[in-house]
Amino acid sequence: MPFESLSEKIQFSLRKLTGRGKVNEKDIEDAMREIRVSLLEADVNYKIVKEFINEVKVLALGEKVMKSLAPGDQVVKIVYDELVKLMGDEAVPLNLKKAGMSVVLVVGLQGSGKTTHVGKLANYLRKNNKLKPLMIAADIYRPAAINQLVTIGKQLDIAVFQMGILTKPQTIVKKGLEYAKDNGYNLVLIDTAGRLAIDEALMQELVEIKEIARPDEILLTVDAMTGQDAVNVAQTFHEKLNITGCLLTKLDSDTRGGAALSIRYMTKFLLSLPVLVKQWMKLMFTLSQKHL
Numbered sequence: 001m002p003f004e005s006l007s008e009k010i011q012f013s014l015r016k017l018t019g020r021g022k023v024n025e026k027d028i029e030d031a032m033r034e035i036r037v038s039l040l041e042a043d044v045n046y047k048i049v050k051e052f053i054n055e056v057k058v059l060a061l062g063e064k065v066m067k068s069l070a071p072g073d074q075v076v077k078i079v080y081d082e083l084v085k086l087m088g089d090e091a092v093p094l095n096l097k098k099a100g101m102s103v104v105l106v107v108g109l110q111g112s113g114k115t116t117h118v119g120k121l122a123n124y125l126r127k128n129n130k131l132k133p134l135m136i137a138a139d140i141y142r143p144a145a146i147n148q149l150v151t152i153g154k155q156l157d158i159a160v161f162q163m164g165i166l167t168k169p170q171t172i173v174k175k176g177l178e179y180a181k182d183n184g185y186n187l188v189l190i191d192t193a194g195r196l197a198i199d200e201a202l203m204q205e206l207v208e209i210k211e212i213a214r215p216d217e218i219l220l221t222v223d224a225m226t227g228q229d230a231v232n233v234a235q236t237f238h239e240k241l242n243i244t245g246c247l248l249t250k251l252d253s254d255t256r257g258g259a260a261l262s263i264r265y266m267t268k269f270l271l272s273l274p275v276l277v278k279q280w281m282k283l284m285f286t287l288s289q290k291h292l
Contacts (some may be wrong), residue, residue, distance in 0.1 A: 002034075005042070005093070006038060006039070006042045008037075009034070009038035009041075010035055010038055010079070010083075011033075012034075013031050013034035013035050013038065014031060014035075014075075014076045014079060015075060016030075016031065017031055017072035017073075017075050018073055018076055020073050021070065021071075021072075022071065023071040023072050023075060025061060027072075028060050028075060029057075031075070032053050032056060032057055032060075035056075035079070036049055036053050037156050038051070039258070039261075040069070042258040042261070043258025043259060043270065044258040044261045044262055044263075045231050045258070045262040046259065048086070048262055050220075051253065052082060052086060054120060055082055056075075056078055056079055056082050059078045059082075060075045060078050063083060064218050065078070066157060067250070072120075072267060079130070086159070086261055086264070092256050094125075094216075094217055094245070095216050095217055095244065096125075096129065096131075096187070096216060096217075097186075097216060100186065101180060101185065101186050101187070101188060102131075102186065102187050102188070102216045102217075103177070103188045103190070103213050103214065103215040103216055103217075104121070104187070104189045104190070104215060104217045104218075104219060105190045105192065105206075105209065105210060105215040105217070105218045105219070106118050106121070106189060106190060106191055106192060106218065106219050106221060106247070107192050107194070107206055107212055107219070107220055107221070107237060107241065107243075108220050108221035108222065108237075108247075109194045109196065109197070109233065110142060110193075110195055110196050111196070111221075111223065112194065112195070112221040112222060112223045112249055113221055113223065113249030113250060114139075114191060114192070114194055114221045115139065115145055115149050115152070115191050116148075116152065116192040116249070117153075117221055117247050117249055118135055118152075118190075119135065119149070119152035119153070119156055119158070121189060121219075121247070122135055122156070122158050122189050122270065123156045123158065126158065126187075129187075131186055131187040132174070132184065132186050132187065133158055133159075133185065133187040133188070134153075134158075134159050134160075134161055134179070134180045134183075134185040134187070134188050134189070135149055135153055135158060135159070135161070135188075135189050135190075135191060136160075136161045136162075136172065136173060136176035136177075136188060136189070136190045136191065136250050137149045137150065137158045137160055137161065137162035137172070137181075137191055138169040138172045138173050138176075138189035138190055138191060138192050138193070138209065139191055139192060139193040139194070140164075140165040140166075140168075140169055140172070140193065141193045142193065142194070143167075145191070145193070146162050147163070148163070149191055150162060155228065159267070161175075161176040161179050161180070161187070163175065165232065169192065169205060169209060170205070170209055170212055172209050173190055173209050173212050173213055175210050176188070176190070177212075177213060179207070187265065188213075189223055190209070190213060190215070192205075192206060192209060193205070197235050198233070198237075203240045203241075206240070206241055207240060207241065211217060216247070217244045217245055218241050218242065218243050218244050219243070219244070219245045219246065219247050220233075220234060220237050220243045220245070220246045220248055221246075221247045221248075221249055222234060222248055222249070222259060222263065223249055223250050223259075224248045224249060224250050224259045224260065225250055226259055227261075230259035230262055230263055231259075231262045231263060234246060234263050246263050248260055248263075
C-alpha cells in the first residue's frame with residue numbers, strides 16, 4: 001500500500017535514536033540523510049524534502065533538545081510533528097450544501113481515472129451522506145467516455161445525464177443541471193474531458209464549464225504514480241480553476257505515495273479515498289506508539 005514502505009524506512013532510520021541518553025549532531029545528520037533518501041524514493045517533490053529536512057534539523061539541533069534527558073526521543077517527536085504538518089493537521093470534508101443541490105466538478109488529465117472515480121465518489125457520497133446523485137457525461141472527446149460513465153451508472157444504479165458526442169460540453173452541463181433540478185437530485189457530479197497534456201483549449205473549456213456550473217467543489221484527479229510531476233499538474237489546474245480538492249487514483253501496492261505528500265504540501269488541498277487516509281494514519285500511529 002502507498003505508505004507501508006515509507007513507514008518502514010522512516011521507522012528504521014529513527015530506531016537508532018530512540019532511548020538514547022545522548023545524541024550528537026552526526027547522529028541527527030545520519031538519520032536525516034536516510035529519511036531524505038526514503039522520501040525521495042517515495043517520489044516526494046525534492047523541494048519539499050529539502051524544506052522538511054532543514055526544518056527538522058533546525059528543531060532537532062536546538063539547545064532544548066540536545067540537553068534534554070531523552071534527546072533521541074525528542075528528535076523522533078519532532079519528525080512525527082513535522083510529518084503531520086506535511087500531510088495536514090486535520091481532515092477537511094467536502095463542502096456540500098446542507099439544503100439544495102450540491103455540484104462537484106471533476107477535472108484532470110486523460111488517463112488519470114477521472115470517469116471511474118466520478119462513479120466511485122457518487123456512490124460513496126450516496127451511501128455516506130444519504131444524497132441522490134446525478135452524473136453528467138461532459139467528456140465528448142475520448143472514445144467511449146460517455147458509454148463508460150453510463151455503464152458505471154447502471155452498475156451502481158446511479159442516473160447519468162448525457163446528450164451524445166455532438167453537443168458542446170457547456171450545453172450538456174447547462175441542460176444536465178436543469179434536469180437535476182427538475183427531477184429532485186441534490187448532488188451533481190460532472191465528468192469533464194481530459195487531455196494527454198495540459199493545453200489552452202482544455203483549460204478554456206473547463207473555465208467556461210465552471211462559470212456555468214458554479215460548483216461547490218472542483219476536484220482534480222491525479223494518477224498517484226505520476227510522482228514529482230503531480231505537483232506541476234496540480235498547480236497549473238489550480239491557477240486556472242482554483243481547485244478545491246484532489247482525488248488520488250491508482251493507489252495500488254506499487255504506488256509510493258509521494259504524490260499525495262507533495263500535492264498536499266504545495267497546494268494545501270487533498271481529498272483522498274479512504275485507503276490513503278488509512279495508510280497515512282497507520283504510519284502516524286506506528287511512529288507515535290513505538291517512538292514517542
